[in-house]
Every structure is written in C-alpha cells, then in structure tokens.
Amino acid sequence: MRKDAKIYVAGHRGLVGSAIVRALEEKGYHNLIYRTSSELDLRQQSAVQHFFAEEKPDYVFLAAAKVGGILANSTYPAQFLYDNLMIQANVIEAAYRNKIDKLLFLGSTCIYPKLAPQPLQETYLLTGPLEETNEAYAIAKISGIKLCGSYNREYGTNYLSLMPTNLYGPNDNFDLGTSHVMPALMRKIHEAKMMRQSTVTVWGSGNPLREFLHVDDMAQACIFVTEHVKAEKAGEFINIGTGVEITIRDLALLLCEVIGFEGKLIFDPSKPDGTPRKLTDVSKIHHLGWKHRIELREGIQDTYQWYLKQMEEANE
Template sequence: MQQNAKILVTGHRGMVGSAIVRRLESSGYLNILTRTHTELDLLDQAAVHHFLAAEKPDYIFMAAAKVGGIQANNQFRGDFLYQNLQIQSNLIHGAHLAGVQRLMFLGSSCIYPRDCLQPIREEYLLTGPLEQTNEPYAIAKIAGIKMCESYNRQFGREYVSVMPTNLYGPNDNYDLANSHVLPALIRKAHEARLRGDAEYVVWGTGEPRREFLYVDDLADACVYLSEQSPGDALLNVGTGVDVTIRELAETVMGVVGFEGRIVYDSSKPDGTPRKLLDVSRLAALGWRAKTPLIDGIRKAYEAAPFHR
C-alpha cells in the first residue's frame, strides 16, 4: 500500500475504526477518507455505491458494524442480522463495482462453532452449531467472509477477512445494557469503588475462558497485513492466550482499586465455554500482539469517559 494511497476507513468513530485511523496516521498515511453516519448511511445501498464510484479508494478497511454484548445480541437479533448483512453487502459489492481491488473485512471470533476444538483454527469455520445468543450476528459475519472469498474467486479481488478475538481499549462502549464483558467489568468495578460497595456482580459463573486483544494491537495487525498480500482470505487476530472470566474480574478489580468481593450471578448466561484463537497463520506472516492484558486494562481504564 503506497503512502499516498486513498484509504477508506468505515466506522472511524468506533473503537476499531478510530484505532486503525490512529495507526495509519502514525505511519504517515495522510490520504484517509472517512464519513460519519449523517454524511453516509451505510444501510443505503444507492448512497454507498454512488460514494464508492465517485471516490474510488485504493483500499478499504471495513470497521463499521452493529455490535454489542450478550444481552444486546440476544435481544435485538433481527437488527444485528439485517444491519450487518446490509452494511457489508453494500460495501463489498459497491467496492467491486467501483473497481476497488483490495479490501479488509473485520469480523469476530464468534463466527466459529460454540463447542469448537481449542485453539480455534480458521478451517474450523462452519464445522458445527453456533452459540445461540449471538447466532444472528455470527451468521451475518460468516456471510461477509464468504462474500469476500467468492469475489476473490470469481473476480480476482484481494479481499481479506480478519477475525479478531474479544477487543477492548479507547472508544469502547461502556453502556452496561449492551457492552461487552471487559468494559462492563471495568465500569461496574469503578462505580462500586466510588459508592464504597462491599461487592460487585459479574454475570455467569466466572468459569468460561476468553482471550482479549488491545484494540491498538488489532489496528497494528490490520495495517501490517494491508502492506502485504497475505494470500489467505481468512486470518485470526489475537494473542493466543486466554483467562477465565473470574481471573479477568480479579485483574480489573486490582487495576480499578476496588477492594470488595465479586459475586457471580449464575442465573445469567455464560455464553460460549471457551474461545481461544489459533494465531499461527498470522505469526507465520511475522506479526504478534504486543500489549499484555494488565497493561491494556490500565490503558483502557485511563481512557474511559467516566475516569476523569
């Protein structure tokens, strides 16, 4: 990717998109194209296709998506399926029509079967049933992967799909109604400390294992791959290390400075028992994550909007 390349980053105000913009700017890429939702509604096919035909970016990072935690995924199933299918279909097909040769589609590790062999290799996709709580979102993302793969085969495009593990960092969503587990834990522990509570509640049993990747590490991986021709149409991005939710909650408690105890609400869903990505393909291309979990949590907490 040339330094003067015109690079479109969708979802540039979100956690992933903003991190990609930061990473591009730090590497000297100055011709970065962005649009807010008001300026360009990605659900509007005609508007998206017109925009891409007019701008003709050299590269597209697709970081725009409707995302949320277990509760939001399970409650707004139709919204998650429809909006993600529409956004990615408009962008991928529109990019092809506009002659955009290279594109990166960002998905999620939830695409893999619920009871997948661990660690999860890319070839395990579509080998078993999905986790029911986020099945609509996962199906939409799988469709995006297959769309990129199909356009590569039929039209000779170079559309790469990257599947990050659980992400966290600056510009994360800390709304307790629809956030992911790590930002929710950070906010709960912070507010419990401010109130002087004796305890704070964590959903589930605390036994599931999760892998977490600092979002600036993901952005680094994305830009690293964009500067190459990785060949593989699907690549996992993670640390290759996981922790239990119990261990995560205790680490958050230490970072935030909450000195009470943790109570586990086992009436709430645990979700997938374990999600650890096999990142050997990406490692073979020369990239590894750099931010230890405790350091990333400290950075995320310091950047949180309520930590002032």
Template sequence: MDTDSIVFVAGHRGLVGSAIVRKLKSLGYSRILTKTRNELDLTDSKQVERFFEENRPQYVFLSAAKVGGIYANSKYPADFIRENLAIQTNVIHASYRFQTKKLLFLGSSCIYPKMAPQPLLEDYLLSGKLESTNEPYAIAKIAGIKMCEAYNAQYDTNFMAVMPTNLYGPHDNFDLQHSHVLPALIRKFHQAKVSGQNHVLVWGTGMPRREFLHVDDLADACVYLMDKFDVKTIGPFVNIGTGDDLTIRELAELIGQTVGFVGDIVFDETKPDGTPRKVLDVSKINRLGWQASIGLKEGIEETYQWFQDHYDQ
C-alpha cells in the same frame, strides 16, 4: 500501500475503526476517508455507491458493524443480522464496482462453532452449531467472509478477511447493557468504587475462558496485512489474537485490582455463560511475521485511564 493512497476506514468512530485511523496516521497516511453515520449511512446502497463513485478509495478497511454483548444480541437479533448484512453487502459490492485494490473485512471469533476444539483453527469455521446467544450476528459475519470469497472467485478481487478475538481499548463501548464483558466490568468496578459499594455482581459462573486483544494490536495487524499481503497469500481469512486466555473470574479480579475496588465479587449463576472457552490458534498470523505486543495488564490499565478521562462523555 503508499502513504498517499486513498484509504477508506468504514466505522472510524468505533473501537476498531478509530484504532486503524490512529495507526494509519502514525505511519504518515494523509488521504484517509472517514464518514459519520449522519454523513454516510452504510446500510443505504445508493449512498454507498455514490460515495465510492465520487471518492474511488483504493483500500477499504470494513470495520463498521453493529456489535454488542450477550444482552444486546439476545434483545435485538433482527437488528444485528439486518444491519450487518446490509453494511457488508453494500461496501463489498461497491468496492468491486469501483475497483478497490484491496478490502479487509473484520469478522469476529464469536462466529466459530460453540463446541469447536480449542484453540480455534481457521479450518473450524462452519464445522458445528453456533452459540445461540449471538447466532444472528455470527451468521451475518460468516456471510461477509463468504461474500469476500465469492467475489474473489468470480471477479478476481482482492478482498481479505480477519478473525479477531475479543477486543478492548480506547473508544470502546462501556454501556452496562450493550457492551462486551471487559469494558462492562471496567465500568461496573469503577462505579462500585466511587459509590462505595461492597460488592460487584458479574454475570455467569466466572468459569468460561476468554482471550483478549488490545485494539491497537489489532489495528497494527490489519495495516500490516493490508500493506504486505493479499488474499492469495493469507487465504480466505486469518485469526488475530494473542493465543492466551483466562477465566472470567480471573479477568474480574484483574480489573478490580486495576480500578482499586475493595470488596467482594459475586457471580450470578442464573445468567448465561456463553461459549465455555474461546481462544484462537494464531500460528498462521505468527508465521506471516506478526504477533501481539500489548500485555493484558498493561492494556487494561491504559483502557481504564482512557475511560476515566472520557467518563463524562
């Protein structure tokens, strides 16, 4: 990519999209296209086609998606599969029709089989049953990856996909019912501290192991891949993560210390744990010359500061 390339970041207000925009701006990219949902509904094929016809983006980062944690996925399964399929279909097809040079599609590590061997290699996709609590979302994301593959095969497009691990950072969703585990815990511990509660309740046993990647590291990897590689080099998709994990109990303790909460952490074992362990094999992305640089403690401290600065919003 040249810094004067026309780059469309779909989902620029979200956790991933906002980080990609920050990264592009820091590198001097000046023709970044962004649209709010009110300006461009990505689930509407006619709106998407018109946008691509008028703007002709050369590079597309497809980070727009409907996302959420166990509660949201369980309560709104139809919304998760319908909206994600619509967004992906519309943007990928328009990128083909209007000759986008490269597209980078954001998958998710939660689409690997629930009981796949650890750490998760790219080859494990579709090798077993999915985690039931997020199956509709996972199926939609798998369809997006396979759609990129199919367009590459039939139309010789250059549509890549990446598989990030659990993400966190500025502009995350801190809603207690609809967010992922790390931002939800930050809010829980913060509210417990300011209200003087003597304990914080955490879903599950605390035993599942998870890997977490700061979203600025992901953005750095995405721009790096888009700039330097193509689908023939990286293959259908590539994992992006740290390669390190910890238990939910250890995560809760680290967040409690960061927030300054003094009290007990209580685990509600009647609530689901989800997948027992999820950590990515990142040897492929490392061989391509990239690795994560933001440590978890440092990243949580920065994210908590951002949360406090924007809490009223």
C-alpha cells in the same frame, strides 16, 4: 500501500475503526476519508454506490458493524443480522464496482461453532452449531467472509477477512446494556469503587475462558496484513489474537486490582455464560510475520486511564 493512497475507513468512530485511523496516521498515511453514519448510511445501497463512485478510494478498511454483548445480541437478533448483512454487502459490492485495490473485512471469532475444538483453527468454520446468544451476528460475519472469498474467486479481487478475538481499548462501548464483558466489568467495578460499595455482581459463573486483544494491536495487524499479505496467501480468513486466555473470574479480579476495588465479587449463575471457551489458534498470522505486543494488564491499565479521562471530560 503508498503513503498518499486514498484510504476509506468505514466505522471510523468505533472501537476498531478509530484505532485503525490512529495507526494509519502514525505511519504517515494522510489521505484518509470517512463518514459518520448520519452522513452515509451503509445499509442503503444507492448511497454507498454514490459515495464510492464519487470518492474512488484505493483501499477500504471495513470496520463498520452493529456490535454488542450477550444482552444486546439476544435482544435484537433481527437488527444484528439485517444491519450487518446490508453494511458488508453494500460496501463489498461498491468496492468491486469501483475497482478498489484492496479491501479488509473485519469479523469476529464468534463465527466458530459453540463446541469447536480449542484452540480455534480457521478450518473449524461451519463444522457445528453456533452459540445461540450471538448466532445472528455470527451468521452475518460468516456471510461477509464468504462474500469476500466469492468475489476473489469470481472476479479476481484482493479482499481479505480478519477474525479478531475479544477486543478492548480506547473508544470502547461502556453502556451496560449493550457493551461486551471487558468494558462492562470495568465500568461496574469503577462505579462500585466510587460509590464505596462492598460487592459487585458479575454475570454468569465466572468459569468461561476468554482471550483479549488490545485494539491498538488489532489496528497494527490490519495495516500489516494490508501492506504485506495477498488474499491468495491468506486463505479464506485469518485469526487475530494473542493465543492467551483467562477466566472471567480472573479477569474480574485483575480489573479489581488495576481499578483499586477491594470489595467482593458475586457471580450470578442464573445469567448466561455464553460460549464456554474461545481461544484462537494464531499460528497462521504468526507465520505471516505478525504478533501482538500489548499484554493484558498493560492494556487494561491503558484503557482504564482513557476511561477516567473520559469521565473527567464529561463532568467538566
């Protein structure tokens, strides 16, 4: 990418989009464009087409999506499916019509079958039933992968799809009703410490294994792939992760250590665990030349300091 290339980051205020903006600016890319959801509703085809025709970006990072944890996915499946289908279809079609040089579509490793062999290789897509609690979101993201691949085959476009593992970091969603496991646990444990509670209840058995990638690493992966990898070399999509997993129980204990909570953890097995295990095979991205840099404890410490700063600013 040229340093003066016009780059559109869709979803620039979200967890991933904001990290991509930070990383691009740090690397000297200065011609960035973005719109808030109130300024541009990506679910509206005509509005998206008008925006692309007017702005004519050279590159697109499609990080805009409706996202959430188990509770949100289970409660609002129609919204998760419809909103994500419309966002990605409208942006990808507009990119094609306006001859965008390169588009990067971001999905999630929830696309894989619930009981797929571990670690999850890209070839396992569509080989079995999905996890029920996030099926709608997964189907939308699978559609995005197939849409990018279909445009590449039919029109010769250069659209790449990346499937990150569980992401966390600055600008995460800490709403207990809609957040993912990392920010939800961080907030619950922090509040328990501040309120001098003796216990914290954690959803599920604590036994599921999860992999976590700091969002700044994810942003670096996005830029690396955009700068160096062509769609025909990437295949249908590329996993992005660390290749390292941890149980939810051990994650909660690590959060307690970093936050300084000395109480007891209580696990509630009546609440859903979700997928038993979800470890990505990252051999493809390693072979292409990228590897994560931020280890879990360091990333949690960084995220917790950001969270504390946000709390301070909110109380001023």
